[in-house]
Amino acid sequence: MAYMHIGKNFVPPDVPGKVTGRIKYAEDYAREGMVYSRLLTSPIPHARVLEIDASEALAMDGVFGILTADDVYPDGEPQSTGLKILTNEPTLVGEPILALAAIDEKTAETAISRINVTFERLPFVLDPLESLVEGGANAYPGDQNTFVFRQGFATEKWTEDQVASFRAGNEPTAEPQQTWSLGDLEAGFSASEFVYETTFTTAGYPHHSMEPRSAMAYWEDGKLYLHGTSQSLTALADGMAPIIGVPKEDIVFINAATGGGFGQRARANSIPSMAIPAKLSQKINRPVMMRITREEEFTIGGARQGFQGWIKVGFKPDGIMSACDLYIISDNGGKGGGGDASSAADCIDVLYQPDALRFRGTSIGSNTAHRGAQRGPGQNQIAPIIAPILDKAADALGISRLEIRKINAPRNGDVAGPRQTPFTSAYVPESLDMATQQFDWEGRQARRRQRNGSKVIGLGLGQGYHNAGRSGMDGIVTMGTDGRLKIHNGVGNLGTYSYASTSRAAAEVLKMPWENCDILNVRTDNHLPITSPQDGSNSIFTNTRTMFGAATDMLNKMKEIASSDLGGDPSDYDVSNERIHQIADESTGYTYAEVAQRAMELGGKFTGEADLPEELAEWTRISVSRLAGSAFMGVYHDPRHEGNPPGFTVTCCEIELDLETGKYEILDMVTIAESGTIVHPQGMENQLVGGAVWGIGLSGYERHLYDPQNGLPASTGYWQSKVPTYLDTPVKIGTGWVDLPDPENPVGARGIGEPSMGAVSAALTAAITDALDGHHFATAPITADMIINHLAGTEENAAPLAQNNFRG
Amino acid sequence: MNPKVTRRRFIKGVVASGAAATTTGVWYAANGQNRPGGAVERLIRINVNGQMRSVDVAPQETLASTLRYKLGLTGTKLGCNRGECGACTVLVDDVATYACSVLTHSMKNSRIETVEGLESPNGDLHPVQQAFVEELSPQCGYCTPGQVMAAVALLRENPNPTREEARHAMSGNICRCGSYDSYLDGVMRAVQLG
């Protein structure tokens, strides 16, 4: 289909501000009379606050007040998972206990040093398997170590033998908390020619978004103005209002740009710390800036769940995956939360369509950084574990590595997951072909395991998946009598430019030149519609639907006005060159400025004062009511879509691994997306290369390190949990996309942010395994020291399946 | 060999002192809000973006703090404030330097350039900025000013680098969004834009 905007590059309006430094992040703002807040955080991994004596601090000059958990939770802290704003029972080092506001940060810091907090130390645990053992310490409040949906905190224990057997590499025998299955597992394994079984670990690691989650707040005329950081805009404000305790109409969330969001900045309950300056400001009646340090960002910034798992996979002689049995203990960190393990099983079901699959999972807490959504939660952890298993099956069955993936690939019309949901569309074999051709996968096979001195070549092929689309949100567009299109977009600006690319769907409907469109975002008092949070790779799918719908509503209203004024039927009209005109006689019509003027004269439904969609969310209703009567308006509520809109990726890579140092260089990499129609090619490329860097980090570098004696985190910065740098990534990453439209989206688009990581991690791990003659570490990351130890035949100095230390 | 302090040598020094810099006490002392009395000269003049600026500087104040909180030049970002990420990169006498890890008092005889000083007087973007726009190099943009300054430093020293050389020259700047490929595309385009 020939589009005016979709599939074309453009300069998103915030880009010049990013290269000049003019765009403002939360901490770049200042306000007359602003004071500074500092946090007193827990120095120990698990404790109870018995007493806080702040009298000396409060008596200091320049100190304005403190905020404690008792202030923010007068009825007691909620007994749920997730970070609290402040807490009296910290379950991880660095958890905020109280905040203090003072004239400057130095005074605040000095005052905090004069506060006496009496803690009761409680036992702590860093490794979920240690907590699972009878008598092991428990991470959560009330001496509990898990959280059961709809039941609350609970305790889960295995016998010592059960834990020891699991650590020894055997299938766990304890009852799981959660299970689902598809097909006949026993029959699947009976039909298998090749069966592979292993335990595995994947490490937890921090988000490390580049911008720490600083926030500034002030109150004016009863309204809260909150400068913060979030992946989402209206979805964040909508959720943050009840956390702070302010009506939705009285919160203005301001966020021109967010310095990185990879899951943990999407929803209000993952950034409750933003409530601290808001509450403090309310209490002391001054603007409050809360700067967050890198160490604090580590603690409250969230982290990926680590896995301790067991997997058994069977393949038939023809390469079909006949059975997959998966048991995962997920490390839920200090605050619980996250459903990664089940998503990992779902991912295997999606990508390899096994005849039978069983998932069993148990979530256990540890007194480590809190866990939650993080780029492909579950799908990406399992990607580097499963890819080498497919290669082993291929080698054993005499099938090519490409072929075994094509045999098992999902296709249009297939279903997957516990509910056997059909895909909205799926073109994975096409993606495999495209990636392998662009990379010359077949041509390179001759190089596999070739030696050059101490260096050896490894080749890897990997796949990634994440569900990539939601629906049920709202859209608003307006037009003034100047004829310009205003696109009210509640999508956050996290660096994907989806706020701009989804707006292009509205411009497309009205065939509006981009230079005559204004995107209204940045602050929620720009009268924005509700959106789904910008997580789960959903924004492109979800919000092109709403933008398209709102612009279509405006188009229909234009046709109605024109036909009523100028004769004919609405269907006799179309738009071009910023005019609504008769199809048969283009001279009969209105310019956009004229039709907007007519809409203003007519009022009612044309200006948002009547006939609004009944299902509009409360947030959207507030925005529409404030706009009503002021502009020509298109309003839309998006109905639910059918099926699972998937995002797929395929990656090929070649590495050269040095057997003397354990280090490797990625010589070449190609990564291909299958995510429907591409809306913004440069944005797509950024998501692919950005995801690739994350995949490289997952496979080779990033992990949580904790001091086992005191439970202190050792990976609070960029070096200990090493974020890949320019030198850890390929000189150039090849990209491409299949670009076939998805029928459930009006412009054919689906998302890609998360699977872009999984395929790369899978391919890179497969390549490392390949270079090491098939040695399967069954772990992520695989670090240079692990490779060296393996090559030297040296035992690793870590408990099998350990978490939050050098091995896991 | 360039007699100026190289980035590599500089980073080494910073990493070695990283542990001390992580304590919050040092962090806030460095933030320019510590006002002890004493003989240290407070009001100093520094050359920022070609202009002499008088500024009241605390003894342990970092250049990043002065730029951001005294001079309002918030384009210089703080990602870690401890010499790990490069978000705060500025040019000191043409050398890419972590502004979070040098003291403003040591800058009295130096020429400091920040991202705000790159545009021409008529508002045209610097070729590196223009190239980064055209290649859509930034994602979230938080590391971008630092990446821009690192690229400007590189191209002043080597106007025609290979992609491999650019990769090494930029390697003191982390991008958590992983936009390295797009930044390198930007650097190579900037070479063409001149």
Ligand code: FES
């Ligand atoms: S803020 Fe200076 S190196 Fe990170």
Ligand code: FES
């Ligand atoms: S663009 Fe986000 S950290 Fe580099």
